[in-house]
Amino acid sequence: MIGLIVAYAHGRVIGDKGRIPWRIKGEQRRFRELTTGNVVIMGRRSFDEIGKPLPNRFTIVVSSTAKYEFENCVTVSSVKEALDYAEKFRPGENVYLSGGAGIYKEGLPYAEKLFITEVDLDVEGDTFFPEFDESLYEKTVDEVIDGEIPYSYVTYTKK
Numbered sequence: 001m002i003g004l005i006v007a008y009a010h011g012r013v014i015g016d017k018g019r020i021p022w023r024i025k026g027e028q029r030r031f032r033e034l035t036t037g038n039v040v041i042m043g044r045r046s047f048d049e050i051g052k053p054l055p056n057r058f059t060i061v062v063s064s065t066a067k068y069e070f071e072n073c074v075t076v077s078s079v080k081e082a083l084d085y086a087e088k089f090r091p092g093e094n095v096y097l098s099g100g101a102g103i104y105k106e107g108l109p110y111a112e113k114l115f116i117t118e119v120d121l122d123v124e125g126d127t128f129f130p131e132f133d134e135s136l137y138e139k140t141v142d143e144v145i146d147g148e149i150p151y152s153y154v155t156y157t158k159k
């Protein structure tokens, strides 16, 4: 399964100045649960933000300028190459396109499922999830979490 996983606020804001512009305790639970034991594909800046591969999963970094070599981590130069790598060398594992904007844009056509955390927040940002045609997908709301900043886990499945 090729999935895409993202959290966005109003206006599909995903980032600001190299960071995620909100901090909500527990919000990344679904990311952790889905990606553990599987493959994440991320852009060079997102990888730099974390600074090292996430534990208990395989990381494919997309970059044409850097070459990261760690245990459970390789670097390739396009999303297509990352998907080909996962298919060949990580068979049977789910693949999650994990951002940022360029990865989502190139990866969107390949994703069978979009795991989106809709964060109910107006916030300034400089990085956005691309516009996409919602009519191509079936949308389910899996969980609504109340709190100071409410958020919902939703899934879009390609029809």
Ligand SMILES: NC(=O)c1ccc[n+]([C@@H]2O[C@H](COP(=O)([O-])OP(=O)(O)OC[C@H]3O[C@@H](n4cnc5c(N)ncnc54)[C@H](OP(=O)(O)O)[C@@H]3O)[C@@H](O)[C@H]2O)c1
Residues within 6 Å of the ligand: 005, 006, 007, 008, 013, 014, 015, 016, 017, 018, 019, 020, 042, 043, 044, 045, 046, 047, 049, 062, 063, 064, 065, 066, 077, 078, 079, 098, 099, 100, 101, 102, 103, 106, 127
């Ligand atoms: N809210 C969320 O769910 C979420 C998820 C991830 C990231 N973020 C946020 O998004 C921001 C980072 O995203 P970003 O878009 O600025 O950067 P990014 O996608 O993480 O990294 C950009 C770099 O990745 C490489 N790259 C990306 N797409 C590529 C493609 N299709 N083909 C080849 N190379 C590609 C290029 O590296 P080279 O320049 O080395 O060639 C590019 O400069 C941060 O603010 C981060 O916190 C939010």
